[in-house]
Amino acid sequence: MNTLSLAIRQIKYENLAFWRNPVSAFFTFIFPLMFLAIFNLLFGNREFEVPGGVTHTSTFYVPSIIALSVTSACYTNVAMSMTFSRDQGLLKRIRGSPLPVWAFLFGRITTMLMVTILLVTIVATAGVVFYGVDLPGKTFPAFAFTLLIGSATFCILGIAITSVIPNAQAAPAVVNASILPLLFVSDVFIPMNDAPSWLISFTQIFPVKPFTSALHTAFNPFETGLGFEFTDIGVLVLWAVIGTLIAIRFFSWEPRQ
Template sequence: MIALTQQWVTTRMRLTLRNPRALVFTFAFPLILIVLFSALNGNAEVDAYGEKIRFAQFYTPAIAIFSLVAACYTSLILGISTARDQGLFKRVRATPLPMGIYLGSWVTGAMLTGIGAVVLLFVVSVPAFGVDIYARTLPAALLTLVLGAACLSSLGVAVSSLVKNAEQAMPVAQLTFLPISFISGIWFPLDGAPDWLVKVSHFFPLSHIVNAFGSCFVPGTSGSQLHGSDLLAIAIWTAVGLFVAVRRFRFEP
């Protein structure tokens, strides 16, 4: 059973990595963003998380979450709805492979790809743009990354259960992600945004993921930066996604 799961997860990841679209959005595009933004803004400072932070120090974790969304949310919605349209789920359903392992391989593959993309961003940003990582906040950052990946994947599976077909998947994924990304502190910090906007943004999971992760990279803070309320919000959205996915998942178009 474990060997079977492992085989499906590794193959799933291999297939994802062979897919140029996923590679571009998850790995290349965020890297280009970081390089361009850092080149444009140099050592400018940004008001974020109540502090003045160097540009790359703010943007690297923010764009990292963008990467995580691309891998866990967008790619999963498109991947699952395409697989369903093409009859892959129907094929698998007629084999002895437990559906849990099959769906699990999609989700685990997406989470590992997303986390890998985030790690890659830091591997580039730390030496290239002098981004600092703190051992003190690293456990909170990693925990946020894993919970965030789980949350985005669960919502990805939920949305893929709701969309009609693969054609609908891309616009739905983008239209649910992009507007929310603008009010979640990915493109610019929420510091100084009007109160009502902050309240709206706090309703969605993305701002909590960005905040819990980004806080770990704010210089001069103390403590572990474990944000309980953000993690709770992330957990609630994960549960909501799972609930919808379990109720609405379908194997055929």
């Protein structure tokens, strides 16, 4: 078998393993949908100001929860599953086999991307059906592109963060401590309209805020252009590069003592 077909074959087995872990699969899907329902129940009908006009808060929450879906399926899931596999010795075993390591990573990341696409589709559909949100039309290419870059970035960061996770027991703590504060200050749970301007500028340099901003633009019904936020996308790409460098330098294939 050539390495490309080996990499594609990995996707099949990674998918099998993902869907057979009911707890992980359940939380990956339930969390974002739960937040979508709760926030919309609480604030969904309020008027909400966006560049170019006034709409409802649900127009804010649907792209926000899409951002949450991506961070949870890519960043959180990749970080946890890689740490778990590392502690189990699976990564070491893979490295002792003829499977190229990139093919293994490809399989795992693609599986998470597939999960992300499914989850984003569910969230967007729920947004249309239950909350009357307009799907991106003209801005769809920008939406898809942002989603792709964002998912890839958060998968890479998920791999990079494992270099500071000592063991699988510590994984949830490290992962949540690194992502939850960012979610709170990045227009995911709470609109940042009233936040101090220094905080807003500060969050711009982290990957979550630019991702959410770019998604919000794509979902803005008053957006007149194509909706590409190249500055935001640029920040994401920069984080992807940083994550890659960290992973190359510090990633461990063996359990840590």
